[in-house]
Amino acid sequence: MVTVAHPYLDKDRRKIQGLFDAIAADYDFLNHLLSLGIDIRWRRDAVRALDLQPGGTYLDACCGTGDLGFSILGAQGPDAGISVIGSDFSLGMLQHGQRKRQRSESRDGTPAPRFLAGDTLRLPFADACFDGAAVSFGIRNVQDLRGGLTELRRVVKPGGRVVLLEFTPLRTPIIGPVFHFYLQHVLPRIGNFISRSRDRAYTYLNDSIRRWPDGETLAEAMRDVDLVAIEWRTLFPGNVALHVGIRG
Numbered sequence: 124m125v126t127v128a129h130p131y132l133d134k135d136r137r138k139i140q141g142l143f144d145a146i147a148a149d150y151d152f153l154n155h156l157l158s159l160g161i162d163i164r165w166r167r168d169a170v171r172a173l174d175l176q177p178g179g180t181y182l183d184a185c186c187g188t189g190d191l192g193f194s195i196l197g198a199q200g201p202d203a204g205i206s207v208i209g210s211d212f213s214l215g216m217l218q219h220g221q222r223k224r225q226r227s228e229s230r231d232g233t234p235a236p237r238f239l240a241g242d243t244l245r246l247p248f249a250d251a252c253f254d255g256a257a258v259s260f261g262i263r264n265v266q267d268l269r270g271g272l273t274e275l276r277r278v279v280k281p282g283g284r285v286v287l288l289e290f291t292p293l294r295t296p297i298i299g300p301v302f303h304f305y306l307q308h309v310l311p312r313i314g315n316f317i318s319r320s321r322d323r324a325y326t327y328l329n330d331s332i333r334r335w336p337d338g339e340t341l342a343e344a345m346r347d348v349d350l351v352a353i354e355w356r357t358l359f360p361g362n363v364a365l366h367v368g369i370r371g
């Protein structure tokens with residue numbers, strides 16, 4: 124059987140924006156369903172890797188509906204005085220994030236991220252204005268990896284961290300083939316059906332993960348943009364990697 128690569132693997136900005144706009148309403152639900160809720164733990168690990176400082180301001184780039192930003196703020200409580208800005212170029216995703224922000228404010232006044240439309244390849248922020256920046260499951264979708272990493276480094280203060288949480292090739296003998304079967308045959312069917320995605324967003328997810336560099340190659344890409352002291356590890360069950368670099 125001939126398999127045709129998903130037409131959005133060129134990661135053209137308009138295609139990716141449209142793809143996420145169209146699935147925004149079901150995005151959070153499907154994330155938790157398709158990862159069996161483990162995504163919440165992955166984001167918590169990414170928040171810990173940011174090494175939050177009281178009073179700090181953090182960027183959640185490619186924030187989507189803002190789950191990572193909410194996790195950052197939830198980790199510290201209101202007294203820590205932390206603020207988070209979430210930026211993304213999908214207005215559909217941002218609108219859902221904004222609704223979550225309103226709900227959280229009216230429920231108990233818990234601090235919530237502020238959202239801003241912005242392309243990670245041209246972040247609308249001054250140099251060195253954040254204490255740290257993180258991207259969860261977003262950097263894989265950015266058309267120019269080096270350009271995205273350069274921008275993340277630019278907006279972080281010297282000594283601040285850049286944290287990447289992203290899928291990574293899983294090559295373990297038993298879990299690997301099972302996971303690949305799930306990723307290729309089960310996840311796209313459920314995801315495309317529930318989200319009614321005309322772009323076959325969850326087929327794109329599978330195809331883009333398969334083409335994504337392994338952990339060491341991504342670490343090298345971080346070093347190439349002058350991020351230093353790069354550390355990375357995989358998270359349970361091994362299909363997600365957490366990378367941390369410092370702006371020297």
Ligand SMILES: C[S@@+](CC[C@H](N)C(=O)[O-])C[C@H]1O[C@@H](n2cnc3c(N)ncnc32)[C@H](O)[C@@H]1O
Nearest residue numbers: 143185186187211212213242243259260261264
């Ligand atoms: C898989 S979602 C991840 C959302 C969120 N970070 C999370 O953890 O659930 C990927 C997001 O990256 C955004 N994105 C992709 N390329 C982008 C770019 N160049 N600039 C801004 N956002 C981008 C998409 O619009 C989408 O909301």
